Amino acid sequence: MARGTNFLSALLRQGASVLASTPRELPPEVDDPEPVPAARRIGAVAATKVEAPSDPLMVRATRYAVLLPLGYRVFVLVIMWVWFGVAFGLAAAPMVTVVAWIGILGGLLSFVAVLRVPDPSGRLTRVLLVADLVSSVAASVLISLTAPVQLYWAAGWVSMVYLTGTVALWTMVRGLPAGLSLAGLGVAVQIGMLWRLPRTSSISFAGVVREAGLLLASAVIAIGTLVLIGIATRLALAIGMRLGQTSERARTERMLHDTVLQALEAIAMTSGCDEADSRGQLARVRNAARAQATELRRGLSENSAPDGLAAELAALATEMARDGLRAELAISDIGDDRLSEVRRLAVRDAAREAMRNTIKHSGTREVVVRMEERDGGVAVVTRDHGAGYDENARPPGFGVSESMKARLSEVGGWCRIESSPGRGTRVTLWVPQ
Structure with a gap:
């Protein structure tokens, strides 16, 4: 198959084998979501170049x-x-x-x-x-x-x-x-x-x-x-290709939000003892930066074998402890290794975001994280007894809860946030098995 030839002419001359050609990019007219005349769209497809087949499945x-x-x-x-x-x-x-x-x-x-x-x-x-x-x-x-x-x-x-x-x-x-x-x-x-x-x-x-x-x-x-x-x-x-690029961009943005952005916000948080213990504060900053660098590297590779959601939550509790949040785990033996990797990571990242919100907004340094089997799936609940908030007057920064809901929705699950002033916040994350 000659590379760079016109797709339509190659299809007429060589038959179905040309269908296996998978170009790296296509003209914007091909997948333009706006209404485009059919002749123009078909013409754009016909004029695309043919690459040598590289995907055995195609x-x-x-x-x-x-x-x-x-x-x-x-x-x-x-x-x-x-x-x-x-x-x-x-x-x-x-x-x-x-x-x-x-x-x-x-x-x-x-x-x-x-x-x-x-x-x-x-x-x-x-x-x-x-x-x-x-x-x-x-x-x-x-x-x-x-x-x-x-x-x-x-x-x-x-x-x-x-x-x-x-x-x-x-x-x-x-x-x-x-x-x-x-x-x-x-x-x-x-x-x-x-x-x-x-x-x-x-x-x-x-x-x-x-x-x-x-x-x-x-x-x-x-x-x-x-x-x-x-x-x-x-x-x-x-x-x-367009949907994949959009999804990958959203995944990268969420990963940066859950790692780099959250780490920077945690580092920027001050307390009254910072000046009295400047060396300790510097050590905490370095530890936080090192931990987030490790997490970012892990997120970019994602090549390690999954250990199950329970192991992920335990690692997450250790990570939060470095930032001063004490997470009490209550994990049922439910065989969470049956979760697909994409659902496991979605729950883990959403739980991290919920616990980060506890650090930033609740005024408490304790949270209970419970994992249980529910409605044919796995539910992870984070519960703190902090300040809570009024659902109709959400504090600045809580708009990120929408990203938790989007993350779970993409894998067939859901996220529910319940809070009221003085009674803390409960975040329930659920995905099907």
Whole structure:
């Protein structure tokens, strides 16, 4: 696959393999959320460049494009076989039944092979394509040679369905040139078989024209379907890239909020004993900076194996202790290792934010953290008996609670904050298992 070529032209020439191309970036017109004329959006997709396939999953997924022509041929062959049997009787041309069921069973086996058999080298696909081509040409020749002359054109419908399926299959897998070449081959076979008729006439040539039109139509429909699939795939890819970048940006902002920003705010907090114990204060600042540097490095890598939410909360309590918050843990043995990593991290980061809010706003240095099983999921509750606040007059800085709610909502959970003046604050975090 030549890099940098036009996506549409590459798709027409090379077929479904081009769908595996995953460009690093796409024009903004492709995934512009604002209304854009369809022609402009499609044109932007068609003009994108083709990169060499690098994702094995995308390469494997392109094989599924063959399922459409295979399914079409199996379905229509059944219909044509039933039609011929009802109209003329299957005994009138036994080869029709043989060809029809070879095509039906072959299509079903190919269907299963595409879905079930790994083919990283593409060798199986090449074998299936060649076998399909040989069998479809043989089917046309056998029916032409064995069908009674009076049923020549009626029986030919079965072989024509077989051949149109092959043209569609090759068009989708190998591109339009391959499909048109096979359509020409099919027309040549039909012309060659006309010698069996007692005499050629305008009706005979009209039949050839009809079959040539059907073969051409199968190639055009197949390539049109492939182009639509390609445009839809590129559009979905562009939207996925945009959403992924937005999600990653939000994750980075939350991570910075939970580490760097929170650490800076904790360092900036003063107390009456700072001047009397300047060396101790300097040591605390250094410890806080060192701890947050470690946490930031961990957040940037996230390569360590998860230890479970209970271990995360214990580490979080140790982290808060360095900032002067005493966290009492009450953790139930609920097998929290069943939580996915993304949900575990969401709860951990939201709990950190809740405990940071306790340090900054509650006026107390004690908090109870409880983890329990609830409603088919895991709940983590932080409870302090500090100053609390009025929900209708939230103090400055508490707007960050919305980030806790957003963080849990993204992973299918929820966050509920309950507080009142003089009665402390309770934060409940819940995620499904």
